Amino acid sequence: MKASKAKSHIGILKRICALVSCTANTTQTEALNKLVEWGIMRGDQAGNLSPNRAITRAEFVTMLNRTFGYTKTTSEPFKDVASSNWFYDDIRIAYKAGYFTGTSKTTASPNANLTREAAVVMLCRNIMLKEQSGEDLSFTDSRLASDWSRGFIKAAAEK
Secondary structure: OOHHHHHHOHHHHHHHHHHHOOOOOHHHHHHHHHHHHOOOOOOOOOOOOOOOOOOEHHHHHHHHHHHHOOOOOOOOOOOOOOOOOOOHHHHHHHHHHOOOOOOOOOOOOOOOEOOHHHHHHHHHHHOOOOOOOOOOOOOOOHHHOOHHHHHHHHHHHHO
């Protein structure tokens, strides 16, 4: 992806990031409404967005796929993703795009709550931020970050 295209998605990504770990408030409601308007979020079958509920890994990749316009699928190695799951195609799309690798070689954990570190890693991969050596200690919970995420967290914090 070209740098100019990546920059055009920053506003959308900021709105998505604001939803990862926050509670309902006016700012969040505005962000949710804008994401619905743009077609990135659609809510559940009844259209409910449930802003106080955590976002799952499957929901997050669905939003990222819509944000970046990814549509190409491939086979995926995840045993916990069945063709009958609503997120089946989105997990395959995210895997094909290269930003989603699962929680193991054969597990995607699509229904698990999205962690901030997983969100940062997927976002960094989408906007082509390179993992940096070391870690960023400016967050109060920096030491709790997993080894696989520290370089991406540092890269994101420096941007």
